[in-house]
Amino acid sequence: ALDEADRLYLVGEQALADQFYPVAKRTLDRFVTQYPRDARAPRATLMLGKARLALNEPQPALEAFQKAQTFLSSPAELLEVKFWEAEALFRLKRYGEARSAYDAVVRADASSPLAPEALYGYGWSELELKRPEPAVTAFRDLTSTWPEHPVAPAATLQLARAYIELKRYNDAMPLLTSFAAKYPTSKLVPDAQYQLGALRLATGDQRTGMTDLREFLAAYPNHEQAPAAQRLMGQALTKYGDREDLAASYKALME
Secondary structure, rough: OHHHHHHHHHHHHHHHHHOOOHHHHHHHHHHHOOOOOOOOHHHHHHHHHHHHEEEEOOHHHHHHHHHHHHHOHHHHHHHHHHHHHHHHHHHOOOOHHHHHHHHHHHHOOOOOOHHEEEHHHHHHHHHHHHOOHHHHHHHHHHHHHHOOOOOOOHHHHHHHHHHHHHOHHHHHHHHHHHHHHOOOOOOOOOHHHHHHHHHHHHOOOOOHHHHHHHHHHHHOOOOOOHHHHHHHHHHHHHHHOOOHHHHHHHHHHHH
């Protein structure tokens, strides 16, 4: 019983919510093309940008977000589209522009539900721009203000990364040693364990660092950092270990 405009909007909106991104993209694109004067066109344009971004099409997504900004009027929607613009800019590796867009979201409303993720994006942009000091401030503010937010584990790991880049190893170490206990269900537990082992090797704690990396490899043999862990162990054994341990490490690396 729905007319064509209602049908397209409803299907596009629901497909986006259900993460059927190709369907959402196709139907929302038809909607905004066929019904540009519909009152829902600005919102549909924003949703179209989200679908494109989810399909790894950051440039068309950015174009949709920037177009939506010219039509949307409510502060909440403008804040939302600014956040997604920042996400698209980050995907395009336009980190300076992304940082400014993330910053605009946080400055506009620090109590917004989007603020934690915007602050995370801001900090990560600073890291990509080789500016670890402001990244530290952003990640530290995020984890202290929103410690239970879903992005807090990732922010903690990025905070450790920023400290390591600044050679503030004593600040990074407790973040990594407590990570698994603090976030036991996080998918980033293996990454934290790898970083902890690597940091301990770098700071001269060879025995504990090797133990960390062995346990990491035993628990997560197919992790993307597994080859890097093997290389670090091989380097440490070359410098500090005996030939039998070194031969075993090379064999594992080749396998």
